[in-house]
Amino acid sequence: MTRERLYLFDTTLRDGAQMNGVDFTLHDKLTIAKLLDDLGVDYIEGGYPGANPTDTELFGAERKFDATFTAFGMTRRPGRSTSNDPGLATLLDARADAICFVAKSWDYHVRVALETTNEENLASIRDSVTAARQKGREVLIDCEHFFDGYKANPDYALACAKAAYQAGARWVVLCDTNGGTLPHEIERIVGDVVREVPGDHVGIHAHNDTEQAVANSLAAVRAGARQIQGTLNGLGERCGNANLVSIIPTLKLKPEFAERFEIAISDAKLKTLAHASHMIDEMLNRAPNRHAPYVGESAFATKAGIHASAIAKDPATYEHVTPDLVGNERKILVSDQAGRSNVLSELERIGLSVDRNDARVTRLLDEVKEREAAGYAYEAAGASFELLARRVLGRVPDYFSVEKFDVSVEQRLNAVGQHVTVSMAVVKVRVGDEDLISAAEGIGPVNALDVALRKDLGKYQKYIGGLELTDYRVRILNGGTEAVTRVLIESQDETGERWTTVGVSPNIIDASFQALMDSIVYKLVKSAAPA
Numbered sequence: 001m002t003r004e005r006l007y008l009f010d011t012t013l014r015d016g017a018q019m020n021g022v023d024f025t026l027h028d029k030l031t032i033a034k035l036l037d038d039l040g041v042d043y044i045e046g047g048y049p050g051a052n053p054t055d056t057e058l059f060g061a062e063r064k065f066d067a068t069f070t071a072f073g074m075t076r077r078p079g080r081s082t083s084n085d086p087g088l089a090t091l092l093d094a095r096a097d098a099i100c101f102v103a104k105s106w107d108y109h110v111r112v113a114l115e116t117t118n119e120e121n122l123a124s125i126r127d128s129v130t131a132a133r134q135k136g137r138e139v140l141i142d143c144e145h146f147f148d149g150y151k152a153n154p155d156y157a158l159a160c161a162k163a164a165y166q167a168g169a170r171w172v173v174l175c176d177t178n179g180g181t182l183p184h185e186i187e188r189i190v191g192d193v194v195r196e197v198p199g200d201h202v203g204i205h206a207h208n209d210t211e212q213a214v215a216n217s218l219a220a221v222r223a224g225a226r227q228i229q230g231t232l233n234g235l236g237e238r239c240g241n242a243n244l245v246s247i248i249p250t251l252k253l254k255p256e257f258a259e260r261f262e263i264a265i266s267d268a269k270l271k272t273l274a275h276a277s278h279m280i281d282e283m284l285n286r287a288p289n290r291h292a293p294y295v296g297e298s299a300f301a302t303k304a305g306i307h308a309s310a311i312a313k314d315p316a317t318y319e320h321v322t323p324d325l326v327g328n329e330r331k332i333l334v335s336d337q338a339g340r341s342n343v344l345s346e347l348e349r350i351g352l353s354v355d356r357n358d359a360r361v362t363r364l365l366d367e368v369k370e371r372e373a374a375g376y377a378y379e380a381a382g383a384s385f386e387l388l389a390r391r392v393l394g395r396v397p398d399y400f401s402v403e404k405f406d407v408s409v410e411q412r413l414n415a416v417g418q419h420v421t422v423s424m425a426v427v428k429v430r431v432g433d434e435d436l437i438s439a440a441e442g443i444g445p446v447n448a449l450d451v452a453l454r455k456d457l458g459k460y461q462k463y464i465g466g467l468e469l470t471d472y473r474v475r476i477l478n479g480g481t482e483a484v485t486r487v488l489i490e491s492q493d494e495t496g497e498r499w500t501t502v503g504v505s506p507n508i509i510d511a512s513f514q515a516l517m518d519s520i521v522y523k524l525v526k527s528a529a530p531a
């Protein structure tokens with residue numbers, strides 16, 4: 001059976017870069033373009049050459065992509081000729097394989113924003129397409145506000161789309177610029193358009209303002225559109241653009257689409273999707289969304305014990321697709337609801353094989369329940385769970401012990417009479433027969449303690465050199481008779497691996513100390529440091 005080709009157009013570097021708080025450097029843009037090209041999208045929209053220095057440099061930069069590298073810009077200005085429009089000239093001269101013009105398709109915008117006539121706007125579309133074609137570029141026309149325009153004046157919106165197609169545009173892209181259109185409206189309107197412009201020349205560009213950008217994109221495909229525009233992780237202005245990270249696996253794995261359509265992303269590349277998604281977050285210096293469909297850490301995580309035992313029998317029972325297809329993994333959360341099967345699956349995942357009837361499993365389960373009742377959160381602190389499990393199973397060496405520590409916080413006046421707060425920590429550690437004393441100052445007491453603790457661990461120092469703390473979260477829990485503090489610490493090592501540890505105590509320093517200790521010991525275990 002031959003399947004129809006569906007094309008993916010990524011606009012992370014153009015529309016995605018419009019998002020609040022997103023500011024890509026030239027290096028970022030080149031790295032993301034490479035990531036997209038490796039993933040296998042058909043088109044990469046780089047940005048507006050001539051509009052800002054970064055984009056101008058990007059189009060000037062040496063690059064070699066399989067994807068069609070696309071420049072974005074305006075059609076010729078009303079009342080000018082194509083040969084007398086500097087903005088258009090820059091766009092036509094940009095080193096790009098394709099040009100995507102944004103054009104008005106809502107008569108209201110033509111009148112109010114462009115301050116021109118409907119006929120002049122159509123002429124501008126035709127002339128711009130022709131000029132770009134003469135330069136040997138593939139041409140796309142983004143019909144801005146198409147759906148709102150179609151609702152107000154269907155004949156004119158259609159006339160814009162047809163003008164672009166008849167002048168030779170490869171793609172007429174219907175944009176839901178304000179993002180307020182609903183899936184059933186998209187399906188109906190795209191259905192009307194493809195009677196005038198062949199569907200294999202029609203694209204959809206959806207925004208997420210009603211959280212339906214993905215649904216709208218799929219609705220457009222059902223109605224006949226054959227190009228989808230979107231961004232990685234749904235980056236984009238306001239509520240974002242259609243999220244390609246959700247669209248791609250849906251097209252690949254859901255039979256309704258997979259049986260009818262073919263996309264350029266191979267099965268092998270699909271397995272790199274979670275990684276690509278996390279890389280983008282890494283570049284934006286933000287924590288990945290744990291609950292992101294397909295690629296989030298929780299996307300295939302199950303909590304209740306009854307589900308875990310069914311999953312152990314057959315994973316398909318509680319999963320809509322197999323996690324490794326998108327580069328994710330199944331995760332059974334260890335929590336106070338956990339049954340024996342949760343703990344057993346988790347032990348298997350971390351590579352601790354133990355007989356399911358082993359008495360130590362019962363002991364571990366009891367310990368987890370007891371500690372979770374006291375405030376520990378093993379579901380969020382996998383490394384602390386692993387250490388606890390290894391201790392119950394008798395497999396964690398006593399690398400070192402902390403004999404005592406002292407943390408002080410002092411507020412005083414400095415030389416120029418300002419109040420300053422200074423934190424200091426002194427730690428006495430015993431490694432083998434050796435006592436080691438370290439002191440350190442820090443931004444706060446926990447930081448001072450952390451620095452002092454990791455300053456000198458004798459023969460183990462070489463294993464923790466690359467260790468750093470990447471996140472520190474504190475929560476006050478009001479359970480039982482008194483409030484306790486729960487501290488979660490995320491650490492990272494030189495290989496980029498991250499892990500989370502937990503500590504609980506009425507005292508915040510003590511809770512932090514426990515989590516810090518677990519983090520260091522976990523790193524030593526992971527590095528197979530000799531006892």
Ligand SMILES: [Zn+2]
Pocket residue numbers: 015177205207
């Ligand atoms: Zn947009």
